[in-house]
Amino acid sequence: MDKKLKATEEQRKYAGILDKGMKIGLLMLIITFVVYLSGILVPHVPVSDLPKYWSMPVHQYLEKTNIHLSWTWIHMLGKGDFLNFIGIAFLAGVTMICYIRIIPILFRKKDNVYGVIAILEVLVLMLAASGILKAGGH
Amino acid sequence: MVCDTSKIKNQRVKLKSWLVIFIFTFCILYLFVGSVFASPEPAAASAVAQPTVPWWMWPLSLFLVTFLLGIVAVLGGVGGGVLFVPIIGGFFPFHLDFVRGAGLLVALSGALAAGPGLLKKSMADLRLALPVALIASSCAIIGAILGLALPTNIVQIALGATILGIVAIMSIAKKSEYPDVKQADALSTALRINGIYHEISTGHEVNWKIHRTPQGLALFVIVGIMAGMFGLGAGWANVPVLNLLMGAPLKVSVATSKFLLSITDTSAAWIYINNGAVLPMIAVPSVIGIMLGSIVGVKMLAKTKPAAVRYIVIVLLLFAGLRALLKGLGVWE
Secondary structure: OOHHHOOOHHHHHHHHHHHHHHHHHHHHHHHHHHHHHHOOOOOOOOHHHHHHHOOOOHHHHHHHHOOOOHHHHHHHOOOHHHHOHHHHHHHHHHHHHHHHHHHHHHHHOOOHHHHHHHHHHHHHHHHHHHOOOOOOOO | OHHHHHHHHHHHHHHHHHHHHHHHHHHHHHHHHHHHHOOOOOHHHHOOOOOOOOOOHHHHHHHHHHHHHHHHHHHHOOOHHHHHHHHHHHHOOOOHHHHHHHHHHHHHHHHHHHHHHHHHOOOOOHHHHHHHHHHHHHHHHHHHHHHHHOOHHHHHHHHHHHHHHHHHHHHHOOOOOOOOOOOOOHHHHHOOOEEEEEEOOOOEEEEEEOOOHHHHHHHHHHHHHHHHHHOOOOHHHHHHHHHHHOOOOHHHHHHHHHHHHHHHHHHHHHHHHHOOOOOHHHHHHHHHHHHHHHHHHHHHHOOOOHHHHHHHHHHHHHHHHHHHHHHHOOOOO
16 A cells, blocks of 8 residues: 555544544443433432523523533532533543644654644634633623 | 346335435424424523423434434435534524534534544545644634624524525535646645545545645635534535635545534534533433434445435425524514
8 A cells, every 4th residue: 555545643643532532422421411311410400490491592591590601510510410511521622632642743743834733723722611712692 | 036126125225215204304394393382482481481391302302303313414415513403493492502502512523423534544634624623613713602692583594594505505516526636736735735545436546635725724714603603513614615616535525524523613612611502401312313313324325315315405404594594583483
C-alpha cells in the first residue's frame, strides 16, 4: 500500500481516542439514564413534573426549578437527573482530549501551523465549556 | 428461476421499505394529530396546565420516533440532526430551546460514532478538517448564543426558512464525484491540504487537492453560525461547500463533513449545556434512539433504494419546514 494511503500518525491517534471516548461516553450516558429512570437517586425535578416544564423557554424553566447556570450541576450529581450530565459532558469533552493528544505530534513533525491551529481549537472549546459565555434569554 | 428468486427478493425489500415508511408516516401523523389536540398552550400558560397524557409517554414516543428517524436518516443520506430538530420541534410539546440542545447532542453523537472509522480509513481528512473546524466551531458558539437569546418565534421562522432552503439544496444541488481541480490554490498548497484515498468501487487510488480555499473558509462562518443557532448539525451545508466549491471528492467531502460535526457541534453543545438547555429526559432517549436506528438503517441500506427514501426525506423536511415557519409566524400553532 502506498505510504500516503495510510492515515497519518496524528490522524490515527485522534481516531483511537475518539473511538474509546465515544464508547465510554455512550456507556456512561446509558448507565446514568437507567439510574435516573430507576429512581435510585431522587431527581431535582420529579419526572412526573417534567411535562409542566419542558414546554417553557429555558430561562423560565431554570427560574421555576431553581437551577443555576454553568457548572453548578457538578454539585448536584447526587440528583438522578443531574447524574446524566456526567455522560453528556464526557461526550462533549472527547474532542478536546483528541486535540490535546495530537498537539505534541504536530510540533514534533514541525507542522507548526497545524500545531497552532490545534491549540487555538482547544482554546475555543475551553471557552465554550467554561460557562463564561451566557445567552441573554428571550 | 434465478429471475423469480430475485423478483421475490426485490418484492420483499420493497415491502420492508414501505413498511418502514408506513410506520414512520403513521408516527408523524400520530404526533401531528396529538399536537393539534393536545392543546399547545403558550409557554406561560402551559406552566400551570395539567398534562393529559402520562409523562413517560413522551420520552417513549420520542425514543420510537428517533429510532425511525435514525433509519430514515441513513437511508436518505442525511444527518440525524437535520430531521430531528424540525420534526421533534414541530410535533412534540417540548420547547425549541430543549429540542435544539438535544438536536446538537444527537448530531454530535452520530459524528463521534462515525469519526474514528472515517479517520482510520483516510476518508475523512484531518488536514482539511482542522482549519475549517476552527472557523466553524468558533462561529457555532456565536450561533448558539444568538439562538438562545433571540425570541422563539424569530428562531422558529429562521429555522423554517433554513429547512426549506435545505429542501431546495437537496432537490436541485448537483454533486460531483471527482471535481476537476486544475490547480490547488496558494492557501491550500501552503497548508498541504491534499491526499489520496482508495476507492473501493473502482479499486483505484484517487489523488485529490482543493481550490477556492479562502472562499470556502469564509462560507464556514455562516455554516457555523447556523449549526449553533438551530442545532441541526450542518452536513447539508458542509458537503456542498467542500465538494462543489472547494473541489474535494464527494466521498472525502461527506466523510470530512461528518467528522467536522464532532468539532462544530461540541462547541455549540457546551453553550446549550451551560445555559441549561439540555434536558436529559429529552436528550438521552433521542441519542440512544437515533443511534440504534442508524445501526438498523446501515443494515437495511444494501437492500433499499436510497433515491426513493431521499424523496420521502425531502417531503418530510418540506412539511416540517413549513410547520416551523408557520408556527413562528403564528399561523399554525
